[in-house]
Amino acid sequence: MLLMLLRFFLFVALVFSTSLLAAPATFDRAKIEARQFIYHDRNQQGDFYCGCNWEWVGRSGGRIDLKSCGYQVRAQQTRAERIEWEHVVPASNFGRARQCWQNGGRKNCNDTDPVFNAMEADLHNLxxxxxxxNADRSNFNFTMLSNAKPQHGQCPVKIDFSARAAEPRDAIKGQIARIYFYMHDRYDLNMSRQQQQLLMAWDKQFPVTEWERExxxxxxxxxxxxxxxxxxxxTWSLGHKNRAEGVVTQLPSRQTQQTPSVPSSPPIKANKNSRVYHLPAGCPGYQQISPANTIEFKTEHEAIAAGFRKAGNCR
Structure with a gap:
């Protein structure tokens, strides 16, 4: 009896600890966890772009103390008074890399693509x-804007709306660079040569801080x-080869929950570089993929949900 109780408590402890380590599955959940576990004691240390303090409100929101940083409202009073959760690499930017975005935008990605949901809920990017x-920066690229002036009082962020570009304050430039490196490396996103060069310079000029490590x-x-x-x-070097570790995920989508697929054997093989998958029967390229570039799926549905397409020479 004692042994059975011990096994039961060990099982409960294992399940509990595993659930604690589970990554948030949705953006809404990620915002709550970011407030509870990451930034719970940072509201008097300043927000990301301006260094303004705030009071926590609700499960994930906040009310900005505009006087704490000399912030002046540019156009949107309501949004200026609240904390929002910014995707440093914008959701629209990584969304456009997914087929789901082309077929219906963000909502379709939320409904059908577990990889997009993983990117949207990735705490490293929030x-x-x-x-x-957050609204003014939109999905603008980061750059240097030597001739631009701040438009939000003493908040040092610069926005050039006509050029669709933004320059953040120096204190976060290195952190932004390392978040961009992470997102592009993990989710196999393309980055222009010019953006790489700028972020590599910021990474070197503004090293990892104590708070960034924490x-x-x-x-x-x-x-x-x-x-x-x-x-x-x-480390990131020009022409970096992405690891793409986050392209395959176990996060379920509503579509996979509604229409479970029967696993196939042997597995479907996909090329992570070409984003093409091959069936074990009827696809000549099935045995031709380099092991280093191979990703396996149990079903075609999983491959499609992850953003792959079927090889054109499959019979």
């Missing part, structure tokens, strides 16, 4: 920011992995 600045440790406890560009396990 930071608290003043809502108006933030990474906190996120790793929720996500199950660190940002290797923060820990120093990886």
């Amino acid at each position: 930071t608290p920011a003043i809502g108006e600045v 933030r990474d440790k906190r996120i790793a406890k929720r996500m199950g992995h660190s940002n290797p560009f923060v820990t120093g396990e990886r």
Whole structure:
């Protein structure tokens, strides 16, 4: 009897600890976890873009103290007064890399693509920011804007709406670079040569800070992995070859929950470079994929949900 009770408590402890380490499956859940576990004690340390303090409100929101940083509202009073969760690499940017976005935008990706949901909910890419600045930055690329002037009072962020570009304050330039490296490496996203060169310069000029290391440790406890560009396990060089570790995920989508597929054997093989998958029967390229480039799926549905397409020469 004692042995049975011991096994039961061990099982409960294992399930509980596993659930704690599970990455958030949705953006809404990620915002709650970011507030509870990552930034819970940082609201008096300043938001991402402006360094403004805020009071927590609700499960994931906040009310900005505009006077704490000399912020002046540019156009949107309501959004200027609240904390929002900013995707440093914008959701529209990584969404356009997925087929689901072409077939119906963000909602379709949320409904059908577990990889998009993983990217959208990735805590490494989320930071608290003043809502108006979040809106003004939009999905603009980061760059240097030497001739532009701040438009939000003493908040040092610069926005050039005509050029669709933004320059953040120096204190976060290195962090932005390492978040971009992480997202592009993990989810196999393309980055222009010009953007690579700029972010490599920022990474070198603005090294990892004590808070950035602490933030990474906190996120790793929720996500199950660190940002290797923060820990120093990886470095980015021009023409970097992405690891694409986040392209295959176990996060379920509503579509896979509604229409479960029967696993196939042997597995479907896909080429992570060409984004093409091959069936074990009827596809000449099935045996021709390099092992280093091979990703396996149990079903065609899984391959399609992950953003792959069927090889054109399959019979």
